[in-house]
Amino acid sequence: MDLIFEGILKAFHLLITFDPEVMGITLLSLQVSGTATLISLLIGISTGTGIALAEFPGRRFVVSLINTGMGLPPVVVGLFVTIFLWRSGPLGFLGILYTPTAMILAQAVIATPIVMGITLAAIQALPKNLRLQILALGATRLQMVWILIKEAKLPLLAGVMAGFGGVISEVGASIMVGGNIRGYSRVLTTATVMETSRGNFDIAIALGIILLLLAFLINLILTQIQQRERPR
């Protein structure tokens, strides 16, 4: 138990002194997971909405694929992305293995199905005739989609938080494709694993606490946006 206490103290110390290495790791965590989440939003919300509103043969199959994707084991994603990015792999020419870019890629692959699946469910949960009512008000298809997305704001933001939460806490893929290189591709989660394997439990716990704080802050902001809509 005093290990945890030591860890809390260490966390405070690192934060208050703005320890440069820890600041760097934290910023990189935010950058990588933030970018990956943004990408997943762009792809996930647009595709999820599209599928929710469309009818085509094999739709149910596609939806179950997406739902399965929501539970993709991150470490498996990491493995596949690594194989693709190897020098001898199909995308090897990009030369992005062991870079933050590769981490963003892997995390985007993990987060996108989550955002897509939740968007799909959220849009489908809207009243059946709402889409028609919006069109009847004279909206273009694009305007209609935008209004529907706004109407589903509550569950969609939950999806954003789920996507972000899934990748900020992810470690398997990040280690594999990033390499945990000091000052370059090391993030909070990978650093925690490394410190643990070295036996530096106090630092590991401190990093863990910082990660929790970071995740909490981000989700606080997102929750504010989600729950704000108290018209006078």
Added chain:
Amino acid sequence: MNGSPPILEVKDLQVIKAGSLVLDIPALMVEEGEILSLIGPNGAGKTTLLQTLARLTKPSAGEFFFKGQKASPNPSELEYRRRVAMVFQEPLLFDTTVFENVASGLKIRGMQRPEIRKIVAENLEQFGISHLLYRSARKISGGEAQRVALARAFATRPEVLLLDEPFSSLDPPTRESLLADLESILRQTKTTTLMATHDRMEALRLSDRVAVMNQGRILQVGPPAEVMNQPLDEFVASFVGVETILPGRVIKKNGGSFVASIMGHEVEAVGEVELGESVVFCIRPENVTLAVHPSKESSSARNVFPGKIVKIIPLGLYHKVQLHCGFPLVAYVTGHSLENLALTEGQEVVASFKATSIHVVRKKGGRV
């Protein structure tokens, strides 16, 4: 009516859903400014027709014309949808303020803020909900929500208004109040309206014409009195109800009762009316008493009219007697009475009914 073409004209319109023909209308014309009601059971195709006319559903065959111009798939679909508004059974409001809801159609059209504010205020005023301006749409009652939905539709100044059973989710008093308000607004703005409804009395009160639909077809269309008094077939008859519908105008008032002129005859009834007002009398056949010699059967009925039997239709337990006594009238007579009075077609009889048995419908305008 006037020389201009009908605002909407339907030709051989067919809609097929899941392999079955849900809408089949060879012809239908809607005049500008008229209010046309669609009545029929569930699944009759009312919603399909409205959605097709709103261009929310694509017809499988046939076409329809808007102001003489063919309504083809593209490019004018968006433009069309911006000139035609539709309101559904549920208000389907957006999760924001009442203001934003009513403004939504205008924002979609790219209108500027100041102008939007003006129009929204006007429409809220018209529907009596100005006090709800900044209320959240989630915190208003069902009746208020439906008013917001209607205000939202009206704000876009539609040339055709399509209403899909807009009152059916409301309780009777709310329904009554909204109906009255909607009626005056529609008459005032002379908006062409197609309204689907279950309620015959609503149709009667609001519309210039009624179309009875079943299984995707229109069985009969015409002024309410005509459709209800002279149903073309069994189904229409069973759907429109049994009352005799008599349009008239109030010429005398006397405390709680009044006299209306119906096709030149004075008929007394009970109710709150204005002098000169248009009214519609609904008389149930079982409230009509027939006598062969007026002096013999004296009753407390004030309305006594001599006339002639046009037709007698046996309906099992009783007989339906259609007669004309200055205006068409239908009475039910038991087989027993039929024998007693020895009623035959062409016979002269005297029909009477109590003033209190007349169901009075006040009609603000339009045809009956």
Added chain:
Amino acid sequence: MRRIYKIQILVSAIICVLLIPAWTPVQAQQKNIILATTTSTQDSGLLDVLLPIFEKKTGYFVKTIAVGSGQAMTMGQKGEADVLLVHSPTAEKKFVAEGYGVNRRLVMHNDYIVVGPAGDPAKIKGTKATTEAFKKIASAGALFLSRGDNSGTHSKEKDVWKASGINPEGQKWYQQTGLGMGQTLNVASEKNGYTLADRGTYLALKKNLQSNILAEGDAILLNIYHVIEVNPAKWPKVNAAGAKAFADFMISKETQEIIKTFGVDKFGSPLFFPDAGKKEEELGK
């Protein structure tokens, strides 16, 4: 209502600014070297000292991928790494013999130790030959923790078992953690078991551990580090120039000096012993 939009735009702008640096342009390939090494090497902290010097001197950017020895050599076999710094002589020799590596050069050594509970139930303290110590542990049925992860440490441990003629696999007292050195030491300390560890990691964690050094100094416990360049003839895509530069750096006089004194101020004794230029057979106390 306008206010809400302004706030949203502001938040989005902040996020974008925050995120721009993450899109680090992919550095020129030629300036990158992928160094595959072991977790224990990285955990010792030696590379944290050496690499900045190397990078400053040559302008290369070294991507250190710390994995188990087995994975490091597999990466070399696939041409996914440019240069290896590993300590599994048997496997390394095979690696070079099969043509995957070239210029295998001796860099340094440290040693392994056998640690165990203060009570020493198998009574191995003072035993000169490690193989004897292992035999005692086996016959006493005392708890032994193995890393079981194909790392250099694990290979060494297997070599010693083999030399003692004992097969510990499947025995009740033999547990495999599959974890890194630091964690395995912690487990051994918690469970009062024996384990084989590299001196450097043990020294770093000593204050938290309840285990003591019970056997050391035997030649078999030497942990010898070589730097191997991946063969560009087999894998043209490797950064051969960079690999050579790194390898040359590791055996250079200045670097060897740094290795000699690394760890002294922290632990009182150096963690590594520089051996560049020597022959492998010469090593041993």
